[in-house]
Amino acid sequence: MGVHPDAVSFSLLGPVSASVGDERVTVTGRRQRVILSLLVLARGRVVPVATLVDAVWGERAPLSARARVALDVVALRKAFRAAGHSGTLIAGTRSGYRLCTERAGFDVREFDDLVAAADRAAARGEARRAGVLYGGALDLWSGPALEGVGGRLTETAAARLEARRRTVCEALLTVGRGLADDGFFDEAEQALRDALRAAEGPGATGPAAEAHLSLGRLHLTLHRLGQARRHLRAAATLGEERAAGELAALAERGAGAKEALDLVPRQTVR
Numbered sequence: 001m002g003v004h005p006d007a008v009s010f011s012l013l014g015p016v017s018a019s020v021g022d023e024r025v026t027v028t029g030r031r032q033r034v035i036l037s038l039l040v041l042a043r044g045r046v047v048p049v050a051t052l053v054d055a056v057w058g059e060r061a062p063l064s065a066r067a068r069v070a071l072d073v074v075a076l077r078k079a080f081r082a083a084g085h086s087g088t089l090i091a092g093t094r095s096g097y098r099l100c101t102e103r104a105g106f107d108v109r110e111f112d113d114l115v116a117a118a119d120r121a122a123a124r125g126e127a128r129r130a131g132v133l134y135g136g137a138l139d140l141w142s143g144p145a146l147e148g149v150g151g152r153l154t155e156t157a158a159a160r161l162e163a164r165r166r167t168v169c170e171a172l173l174t175v176g177r178g179l180a181d182d183g184f185f186d187e188a189e190q191a192l193r194d195a196l197r198a199a200e201g202p203g204a205t206g207p208a209a210e211a212h213l214s215l216g217r218l219h220l221t222l223h224r225l226g227q228a229r230r231h232l233r234a235a236a237t238l239g240e241e242r243a244a245g246e247l248a249a250l251a252e253r254g255a256g257a258k259e260a261l262d263l264v265p266r267q268t269v270r
Contacts, residue, residue, distance in 0.1 A: 008085060009105040010040045013161065014142030014202075016149055020083040027079060031056050031072050033149045039090065039099045040106060041157055048096040055153040073097055107140050108161070114140075115168055127175050128187045134172040135194035141165060143202040166207070169198045173211055180218050188218055 011017045016033050018025040027033055034055050038047050053065040062068075073090055080089050091098055118133035145161035146154050176191030196211035 007103045007105065008080070008089065009107075010036075011107045011142070012037060012040060012146055013107045013111060013140050013165075014144070015147045018080070020080060020085045023083040025079050025083045027076070029072075030148075030150065031068070032076055032079075034151055034154055035069065035072050035097075036076060037146055037149050037154050037157070039097060041108070042098065043106065043109070044099055044101040046093050046096045046098045050096075051153070052096065055151050058152055111137050111140050111164075115164070118168075118171070122171070122175060127178050127182070128184060131172060131175045131179065131187060131191035131194075134168055134175060135191065137168055138165070138172065138194060138198035138201075141198070141201060165198070169195050169211075170207055172198070173207060173214060176218075177214055180214075180221070185218065185221075189215070192218060 007021055009019050016027070016037050018027065018036065027036060035052055038052060038055055049066055049069055052069050053061050056069070057065055073092070077090055088100055091100055114133050114137035118130045118137065121127075121133060122130040144158065145165070146158040149155075149158070172191055172195040176188050176195060179185075179188035179191060192211060192215040196208065196215060199208040199211050
């Protein structure tokens with residue numbers, strides 16, 4: 001089934017943008033981006049004009065601020081119509097404006113839904129599913145939250161979103177470590193790589209050092225397991241006494257190993 005021509009999607013997890021179907025909406029100027037961002041964050045609730053004025057100008061609002069906000073709303077409506085939206089998207093009320101959110105998609109809402117599902121999976125002990133869902137939530141980000149907007153109110157909202165991003169990254173890191181402890185090495189590596197990519201993404205402030213360390217420990221574990229398997233296969237022909245000596249020597253070398261982590265073989269057999 002194709003995309004409805006009036007289906008609107010909004011992105012705040014990176015540069016602020018909107019589209020109607022496959023058509024990108026042209027949002028020009030900081031004022032329009034601020035207004036659109038606050039309307040999207042309200043998710044259908046009315047945003048008072050006074051709040052929009054404060055978000056755009058702060059304490060230095062001109063006397064014409066309310067009129068300028070009204071003109072910016074008119075411009076946004078025209079931009080969405082030009083992109084193909086035929087209905088009423090931004091409705092005016094006595095106190096302000098609100099988005100009509102029927103058939104609207106929000107990356108923030110999708111992020112929250114994926115994280116909630118991942119939290120439930122983790123609580124049920126479904127670590128592999130939780131890892132996939134956390135990774136999918138972090139993949140929605142394309143840069144710093146509300147990038148290109150600025151202003152006190154939107155910066156506060158952006159900080160809350162970034163804090164959520166870091167929390168999810170840490171949760172994915174915990175899932176990855178748990179998978180590694182349980183022997184699910186492929187899934188653990190994927191989760192740790194996803195956490196690392198998110199932590200090092202544009203504008204991210206995630207636990208990159210911890211992700212690097214956990215991934216390095218996993219790779220070292222895989223390298224040592226690879227060595228152990230080779231010794232155990234040889235043990236069948238070496239005899240019990242010599243096999244014990246070989247494994248003891250392996251353990252001693254492993255304790256001080258300095259092997260290059262990029263030479264680690266993939267662990268695929270469980």
